[in-house]
Amino acid sequence: MNARPAQPSDAAAIAAIYNQGIEERIATFETRLRIPDDIQAWLGGRHPVVVVEDEGQIVAFAATSLYRPRECYAGIAEFSIYVARARRRKGYGRAAMDALCEAAERAGFWKLVSRVFPENAASRAMLKSLGFREVGVYRRHGKVDGRWRDAVIVEKLLGEGAA
Ligand SMILES: CC(C)(COP(=O)(O)OP(=O)(O)OC[C@H]1O[C@@H](n2cnc3c(N)ncnc32)[C@H](O)[C@@H]1OP(=O)(O)O)[C@@H](O)C(=O)NCCC(=O)NCCS
Numbered sequence: 001m002n003a004r005p006a007q008p009s010d011a012a013a014i015a016a017i018y019n020q021g022i023e024e025r026i027a028t029f030e031t032r033l034r035i036p037d038d039i040q041a042w043l044g045g046r047h048p049v050v051v052v053e054d055e056g057q058i059v060a061f062a063a064t065s066l067y068r069p070r071e072c073y074a075g076i077a078e079f080s081i082y083v084a085r086a087r088r089r090k091g092y093g094r095a096a097m098d099a100l101c102e103a104a105e106r107a108g109f110w111k112l113v114s115r116v117f118p119e120n121a122a123s124r125a126m127l128k129s130l131g132f133r134e135v136g137v138y139r140r141h142g143k144v145d146g147r148w149r150d151a152v153i154v155e156k157l158l159g160e161g162a163a
Pocket residue numbers: 021026027028081082083084087088089090091092093094095114115116117120121122123124125126127129
């Protein structure tokens with residue numbers, strides 16, 4: 001298993017893994033499936049995108065993205081993490097998040113945040129084991145397929161934020 005920064009040629013594999021997660025409705029409010037060009041737009045900027053590969057196949061990715069545009073929040077990033085459905089519970093998610101936290105710290109971020117659906121036990125357990133704190137629960141934070149969903153807010157301090 002090898003975690004590394006994503007390259008443009010990884011875009012199709014990342015889109016396929018993300019689309020599995022979108023279709024499952026357990027991980028995200030997103031319902032629009034992505035194409036590789038959507039993923040290309042994530043690459044080459046301030047936000048790290050990492051992939052985990054095993055025997056030459058991309059099995060997971062993790063990425064940060066803009067939290068808020070205000071300058072005072074410049075050190076905070078949102079994150080996403082997805083593992084190919086058939087490859088879960090083999091340590092790839094942890095490897096992707098470890099690599100993302102390191103890359104985000106190197107890029108100067110002091111905190112990662114996200115929101116997790118309360119019923120997403122796998123994500124909540126993984127994030128807790130990686131030192132993420134559950135801050136609280138947003139009630140009725142959005143709808144998926146017409147149904148209200150709550151969201152657990154998670155955060156982890158990095159770099160100077162953790163010092
Ligand atoms: C959540 C997710 C990223 C975890 O990745 P993974 O590669 O399956 O997890 P790992 O094998 O690295 O497991 C790390 C730890 O997480 C916990 N964990 C993972 N899957 C779990 C499950 N199904 N039930 C309970 N705990 C689980 C365990 O503590 C595990 O450590 P252990 O295997 O030593 O007990 C993966 O299930 C996934 O892609 N889910 C769909 C997308 C998603 O929910 N993304 C997160 C959105 S917030």
